[in-house]
Structure formats: structure tokens, C-alpha cells
Amino acid sequence: MSNATQLLQSIPVDELTGALSVPIYQTSTFVQEAPGVNKGYDYSRTNNPTRATLEKIIAELENGKIGAAFASGLAAIDAVVKLLKYGDEIIAVDDIYGGAYRLFTQVYEQYGIVIKFVDASKPENIFNAISEKTKLIWIETPTNPTLKIADISAIAKIARANGCLLCVDNTFASPALQQPITLGADIVVHSATKYLGGHSDVIAGIVVTKDESIGARIKFFQNACGAVLAPLDSWLVIRGIETLFLRVKQHCINAQIVAEYLENHPLVDKVFYPGLKSHPNHNIAKQQQKNFGGVVSFSLKNDCLKLAEQFVSNTKIFKLAESLGGVKSLISHPANMTHKSIPAEKRIAAGVSDSLIRLSIGIEEADDLINDLENAFEYVQSIIWKTENLYHDYATIKVE
Numbered sequence: 050m051s052n053a054t055q056l057l058q059s060i061p062v063d064e065l066t067g068a069l070s071v072p073i074y075q076t077s078t079f080v081q082e083a084p085g086v087n088k089g090y091d092y093s094r095t096n097n098p099t100r101a102t103l104e105k106i107i108a109e110l111e112n113g114k115i116g117a118a119f120a121s122g123l124a125a126i127d128a129v130v131k132l133l134k135y136g137d138e139i140i141a142v143d144d145i146y147g148g149a150y151r152l153f154t155q156v157y158e159q160y161g162i163v164i165k166f167v168d169a170s171k172p173e174n175i176f177n178a179i180s181e182k183t184k185l186i187w188i189e190t191p192t193n194p195t196l197k198i199a200d201i202s203a204i205a206k207i208a209r210a211n212g213c214l215l216c217v218d219n220t221f222a223s224p225a226l227q228q229p230i231t232l233g234a235d236i237v238v239h240s241a242t243k244y245l246g247g248h249s250d251v252i253a254g255i256v257v258t259k260d261e262s263i264g265a266r267i268k269f270f271q272n273a274c275g276a277v278l279a280p281l282d283s284w285l286v287i288r289g290i291e292t293l294f295l296r297v298k299q300h301c302i303n304a305q306i307v308a309e310y311l312e313n314h315p316l317v318d319k320v321f322y323p324g325l326k327s328h329p330n331h332n333i334a335k336q337q338q339k340n341f342g343g344v345v346s347f348s349l350k351n352d353c354l355k356l357a358e359q360f361v362s363n364t365k366i367f368k369l370a371e372s373l374g375g376v377k378s379l380i381s382h383p384a385n386m387t388h389k390s391i392p393a394e395k396r397i398a399a400g401v402s403d404s405l406i407r408l409s410i411g412i413e414e415a416d417d418l419i420n421d422l423e424n425a426f427e428y429v430q431s432i433i434w435k436t437e438n439l440y441h442d443y444a445t446i447k448v449e
Contacts, residue, residue: 115264122240205233243374300343
């Protein structure tokens with residue numbers, strides 16, 4: 050049975066009514082038969098049937114034991130960091146999502162958690178950074194937004210040898226393309242807002258654990274801290290997951306076409322997409338992923354902040370917005386948007402240049418997407434020509 054078929058078969062039919070769609074239990078509390086005697090549910094913060102169904106589905110998709118659904122991806126990340134205590138260290142990928150960087154450095158560092166950022170595309174960097182205080186290795190693969198690839202199996206061996214937990218942010222790949230727990234990770238997190246939801250209509254986060262005891266701790270934090278996913282939002286993510294494999298397949302097809310187009314454009318300096326043979330980690334991506342994902346980033350040749358801003362403001366099909374993973378194509382400028390909370394020197398050192406542009410490739414026709422990008426390139430080229438001519442005219446006047 051294919052993964053797509055198995056997924057659809059794993060979503061239960063309602064036993065009470067036979068409803069094919071998972072019911073939305075929009076209730077805050079549940080009537081008890083006697084004090085402390087109930088049907089498995091007493092209060093929706095602690096547990097809710099709709100949310101529980103989502104958690105079971107995503108745990109099976111990620112080949113894990115326990116799933117927990119949160120009110121946002123950052124709430125999911127926050128729950129994982131709560132596994133640590135004062136003095137513990139995290140080794141994190143250097144071009145990390147800006148929100149995670151802010152959470153690590155501006156919230157948890159003040160409580161004595163030490164963060165080390167390294168280029169995780171080279172496992173030896175993680176090995177060299179580990180100390181006896183390292184308790185968590187945090188990687189994104191592919192990373193946001195430079196699409197670096199980390200060798201999950203190799204890093205998992207390093208983590209095990211040093212008594213560390215390995216957590217993989219699997220948002221960009223999704224379980225349709227990659228199962229980090231199968232590759233040796235202990236914990237997987239998702240911004241379910243992205244590919245799992247798939248329609249840009251919900252904010253949600255997911256944690257899946259390989260170990261039941263760690264999962265129990267995550268569930269404790271979920272209940273104790275209260276950042277739970279609401280029933281309606283849980284249903285929206287379930288509905289999105291039903292078409293996950295179909296959507297991701299088209300995202301990948303379109304992204305490969307767009308990446309190859311960008312790689313040959315005269316105004317483009319670098320293209321970041323693991324599906325290109327020129328990508329330094331292409332072979333690792335090919336080994337651990339079923340395909341290469343729907344996000345493509347690129348930088349302009351002169352690394353000009355203003356030109357990048359003009360480019361992202363002059364597309365029509367690609368909508369200028371944060372987020373990714375929805376059926377509609379989006380464009381963003383990380384330096385001004387998703388990664389603005391990261392200091393410029395650290396952002397640039399991690400490869401997020403001033404002219405870097407991130408594309409979330411949707412499921413529109415690829416030719417239409419390329420035409421939209423071409424129009425934006427022509428607009429930017431016209432600005433370059435005007436600037437060069439003005440400079441030439443000014444220089445001529447000065448000479449005369």
C-alpha cells in the first residue's frame with residue numbers, strides 16, 4: 050500500500066455517526082459520569098477528540114510514538130526547549146528560522162540555556178562543537194532560507210554517542226518527503242501552518258517523539274503551559290494532511306522547473322535548491338529525501354538590498370507575504386521579513402544576504418510562475434539601466 054493510500058486509510062470514520070470527515074468537537078469541557086469518571090476526556094486543554102485524532106495521524110506519518118499539537122510552530126519549539134535546564138547547551142543550525150533564533154537567544158539564554166550556532170551541513174562542525182553540557186542538537190533540513198542539507202543519519206550517530214537529543218525541524222520537507230525519526234532523530238517538529246495545513250488558513254505546530262517517555266514530557270508541557278491547538282484548527286490541519294502527498298508532488302515538480310530557470314538567468318548570482326546538481330549537498334538530499342521540496346531561494350548578482358526589495362514588490366502571481374507551503378505561490382525578502390530578528394552580521398555570515406529572495410512555489414502552472422518572475426526581472430533590469438545611464442550622463446557632464 051502506498052504512503053498516500055495508507056495516510057487516507059488511517060484517518061478514521063466517526064464511530065458514532067459514520068461521518069467520513071473527522072468531527073470538530075468544539076467544546077471546552079465534557080460531562081463526567083461521576084467525579085473523575087469520564088469517557089477519556091474531561092477538559093479540552095488537556096485533551097480533545099479532534100486534536101487527538103490529528104496527533105495520532107501525524108505520529109504515524111512521522112513513524113513516531115507520541116504526537117502533540119500546539120497553537121503555533123513556535124509553541125511546539127518552546128515545548129521541546131523546556132526539556133532542558135539551566136546550564137544545558139543547544140547546538141543549532143546557523144541559518145535557523147528567525148523566530149527560533151529569537152526564542153533561543155532572547156528568551157532561553159536569559160534562563161541559562163547556552164546556544165551554539167554552527168553550519169550543520171558539515172557533521173564535523175557539530176562534532177567539534179559538542180561539550181559535556183550539550184543536551185540538544187537542533188537542525189533544520191532543508192534550512193530556512195538557504196536550503197542547506199544536514200545529514201540526519203550522521204548527526205544522529207554523533208548525538209547518540211554523546212548522550213544528546215536530536216531534534217529535526219521537518220517543516221520544509223514534510224513527512225511526504227522525509228522521516229527524520231526513521232533516520233535516527235529523537236524528536237521532530239513542524240510548523241503545521243506550512244505544508245501540513247497547506248492552504249495558508251491556520252496557525253499550528255506539531256511535536257512528534259520517538260520515545261514515549263519524552264513524548265509524555267512534551268504532553269505534560271502542552272497541558273501545563275496551555276498552548277494547545279483548538280479543535281477547528283486541528284480539523285483544518287487534518288483536512289490539509291489528506292492532500293499532503295498530492296500537493297507536495299506538484300510543489301516539487303514546479304520548484305525544480307523554477308530553480309533550473311533561475312540558475313540560467315543572467316541577473317541571478319546563486320540559486321539555493323537541493324534538487325540542482327550544483328547544490329553542495331545534492332547527494333545527501335537525494336539519499337534522505339524522496340524529492341527536493343517546494344522552496345527555492347536565490348540572490349541577485351550585485352547583492353543590492355534595494356533591487357531585491359523592488360523585485361519582491363513587482364510580482365503578480367507570487368504574493369509578497371511571510372510563510373510558505375501553501376497552494377498559492379509566495380515571495381519574501383528574508384533580510385526584511387522572516388530573518389529580520391537576526392543581527393545583520395550573523396544573518397549574512399549564515400548566507401542570508403541582503404539580496405536573497407525566497408520563493409514558496411505553489412501548485413499553479415510552472416510556465417505562469419516563470420513568466421511572473423521574468424516580468425519582475427525585466428523591471429529590475431530597467432532600474433539597473435536607468436541607474437547606469439544616469440551615472441554615465443553625470444560623469445560625462447563632470448568631464449566636460
